[in-house]
Amino acid sequence: MTIDWFFILEKLVLISGVLAISLVVAMYSTWGERKVAGIIQDRLGPNRAGFMGLLQPLADGGKLFFKEEIIPGNSNRFLFILGPSLAMIVACMTSAVIPWGDTLTIAGHTVSLQVADVNIGILYIFGVVSLGVYGIMLGGWASNNKYSLLASIRAASQIISYELAMGLSLIALLMMTGSLSLKDIVEQQRHDGWNVFYQPLGFLIFLVCSFAECNRTPFDLAEAESELNGGYHLEYSSMKLGFYLFAEYINMFISSALMASLYFGGYSFPGMDSLGLSPNLVTILGTAALFVKIICFLFFFMWVRWTIPRFRYDQLMRLGWNIMIPLALANMLITGAIVLYRSTH
Amino acid sequence: MGMSLQQIVFGVLSIISIISALGVILSKNPVTSVLCLIVTFFTIAGHYIMLNAQFLAVVHIIVYAGAIMVLFLFVIMLMNLNAEIEPQKRNWLKYAGAISGGALLLVLLGALREAEVTPLQSGSTEIGLISNLGKTLFNQYVVPFEVSSILFLSAMVGAVVIGKREA
Known part of the structure; x- marks a missing residue:
């Protein structure tokens, strides 16, 4: 059995690159969040560390690393540490199946800018998302604090409830595309136009559910400081707290990449096949287009956070079960009927 | 190696x-x-x-x-x-558990000893891939598939009914 060293090297470089980019984007999302909050609230935001406060994330990270670590006396030490680690690992895992670009040709080798083009890409994402709840639940329970426990139970039931509607809205998309591979879905949109025009309701449901899955305002009931003293990471300090907060930003980045890939054409942009440029250059432009789309979604996440107050918990559950799921079911039914009609006529 | x-x-x-x-x-x-x-x-x-x-x-x-x-x-x-x-379990409960567990082990051993196990070469079959599985389910096994989905639906309806009564 010969091992293809070039293949291994290529994947290693790609994995490190994707991981590094996710971390850097998440880091600068914290800066972006404060700047956006500043603009919306008519103030400047961070502007002391470096030009326009650009070194602020580094300063924050350094501070978190050097803070004293406190582990509560009656907590389960192993699970207490496992919680934030799981949150971080799971957040980083999803990036494996997202197509970050088309193929590059380097010295005769064709390199795909996707870590793993598996034929069940969307189901993989679902699997990883459904594991995301463990980090929050374990951390909240291991803290041995009733507020943390309440917050983690809120987070878990919220994530489970909104996962259903998210899955149903995706089924409608899959019936249309006929493939579970994200690469296939992006390639189809390259030729047939963006899915958001065919699945507007599905996209809306997916968008709302990803807000809920990321625990973002208006669905950040798990961190409602006015009722829960801060939420599931109440007992955490130092970089373990940093991991929880950071995982949220990575999740936001990945959901933005996912929404861009599923509904907004991913790395494709209008007119990309008629530019007449070299394929490598088109690929790089495509990746840049994907990142522009991702940044737009990230801005949207922040915009919503700083303009809309959070729901009450019963309102959140009612929205999930009584509105989102029936809407997603109706969307699925309509899509199925249209797909059937078009295949017979 | x-x-x-x-x-x-x-x-x-x-x-x-x-x-x-x-x-x-x-x-x-x-x-x-x-x-x-x-x-x-x-x-x-x-x-x-x-x-x-x-x-x-x-x-x-x-x-x-x-x-x-x-x-x-x-x-x-x-x-x-x-x-x-x-709560501390009673002694007879422990013995009963051990005996019934041992009996189950014996039954399983007896069943598996006579069973013919055909080794499956890993990677040799494609039935687990999603498109093949879907085609098999919706052609060959469509009736059992639909019947089991009705079973799930009835379980869901039952859960809703029980939940409503409690409230």
């Missing part, structure tokens, strides 16, 4: 799954048991992938590790089970 890569992966996966399965029944702390069970599910999913059944593997993760075990964890966390407040 007489072992291929697949054999090494199989060996490692099997060792982890046996250790974590033992951890489920041997650990004193119920939360640790649940975590061990989740690890066991992951190793079983790894075995599915080695049999070229990615769909089965990922559905296994979504359903068992992602949904069912979260509910287990919920219940255990809310009841706050631990060794101190666990």
